[in-house]
Amino acid sequence: METLRQRLRSIDQKGYKAYKAIEGTYRFPMFTLAIDHVQGDPFAEPSKVRVIVPRAKTALAAEWTNTKPRRVRCEDVLARRIHHALRQWPLRARGSGKSGLVLIDAPGQKVLERTAVQVADETITVCLSVGLPANGRRILAKEAEAIFFEQIPSVIERAVYGLREEDIRPAVELADQQHAIRRYLREHGLVAFVKNGAILPRESGVSDKPLQRGAVPFQSPPELEIAIPVPHRAEPIKGMGIRKGITLIVGGGYHGKSTLLQALEHGVYDHIAGDGREFVITDSGAVKIRAEDGRSVASVDISPLIGALPYGKETTQFSTENASGSTSQAASMIEMIEAGASAFLIDEDTSATNLLIRDARMQALVAKEAEPITPYIDKARQLFRDYGISTVLVVGGLGDYLDIADCVIKMEQYVPFDVTGEAKRIAAEMPSGRKAEGGESFGRIHERIPLPESLNSQKGKKAKAVARGRHVIQYGQTDLLLYALEQLVDDSQTRAIAAALLYMERKGWLDGKKTIRQLLDAIEEQWDRQGLGSVSFRKGNPGELARPRRFELAAALNRLRTLRCRQ
Ligand code: ADP
Ligand code: MG
Incomplete structure (x- = not known):
């Protein structure tokens, strides 16, 4: 520790490069500080340091990290606390460029495994970025001393040593419950679960935080309601279960279809308490599939969905630098089957229409032989049968899909209704007149x-x-x-x-x-x-x-x- 102080004092007012001298490991009373990488100048990516705290002196007993989800949760709690404590510290501009910045890679609404805080059996390692202070390019050693000898120790004291069991317990219990629901889904043929009372809409299109005012809490239709037993509470958690197979989300424009689908997309990750989606849980193999014209594609066999293109361009090894809407979406589907997806989440809003549907009139006007595309409506069932991949599809306009649905959820003023029976009746009374074009099987996937x-x-x-x-x-x-x-x-x-x-x-x-x-x-x-x-x-x-x-x-x-x- 004193070595660091001496080194800092000896480079005060020198050119920035002299900071290199402080790379190394130093023992402090409460932790070990490793200065791993010193930035080249005040404007460059901040320097990388680690703070290694002996775990025995903290409240983080072994039982709190005895499963992987629990350990990840504790790391998450610590990262948030450290971020919070760093922000309490007056963020003075101590010189040029990134001088004086001390940052942790803080989590957002989701709990992800991350490297910012790593809890091991004996130690807690905290990774920080530090903007080493300078005036112009001249080293401000006093300011650096304040960071290493005041700010970091005080933040570690408060956020890590100040951690109490009450701070850990609720987070770990939530992790256990989310984990239990994920397992329940796998064991009961479900793709997703949305708890009654969940808040799905977000603050804005660019925010992952919950809508604060006027959000209509989710309420499962009685027909789709299930109750999942979870640890740490007597009552099971009730909400809507989406079964494997083909599920449609229908409803008028602006009635909350895409919002529900987006919540399902994000449900592959766990959310923190207060997010509104902490009990929106989706099978972790569920993948959003959308059109993305302009992307490149490398040797993908898209022939199950798109056959020979004009001028005999084969699609069994389809490559392009500039895919169209339908070829990009078809390629994404095949690639995600190859990667091992368990469900496709698709929104009409962001799909290529011609990949989703060819209606009876188009079938009459354009012969099958002249249309390379086999629409998804004729392949979704085969995809489920052959590869076990479910579909959750938002449709506003494509009523032909009622023919192939196992379950139809209608959103009306943000409230879901189970309209499966009605949908089946309508499908029977008003036949689409379509001919199925998909054949018996989805088609082989050629791994690349x-x-x-x-x-x-x-x-x-x-x-x-x-x-x-x-x-x-x-x-x-x-x-x-x-x-x-x-x-x-x-x-x-x-x-x-x-x-x-x-x-x-x-x-x-x-x-x-x-x-x-x-x-x-x-x-x-x-x-x-x-x-x-x-x-x-x-x-x-x-x-x-x-x-x-x-x-x-x-x-x-x-x-x-x-x-x-x-x-
Ligand atoms: P759709 O896809 O059916 O056209 P969206 O899902 O895009 O509709 O929702 C339309 C608007 O309604 C969005 O601004 C969204 O944030 C809002 N919204 C969706 N669900 C709710 C809800 N449960 N409570 C309040 N607002 C909601
Ligand atoms: Mg929409």
């Missing part, structure tokens, strides 16, 4: 093997794989665009995807033999066994990572413009 040259992060002499916000990864010579991934919910997930791509490249995982599915399995196993930070090449400090699902990682890989595959 990415070729080694697919991953090339070289830009000039340097490797480059950097996340720029949530939806862009600068990867080598190209920008990888992730705007269409609605279930990518945290910038730190994007960083983890960038790190995983770089990791697979450096480790030579793309050997021309492993399929995409095997690569996804391998990364997940690595994260499970070695930890999320193990894909990071930063020495000692894993940086700010949150765990993405395999589907978002697959989606990123599939959108790499350098991806080359064989089947």
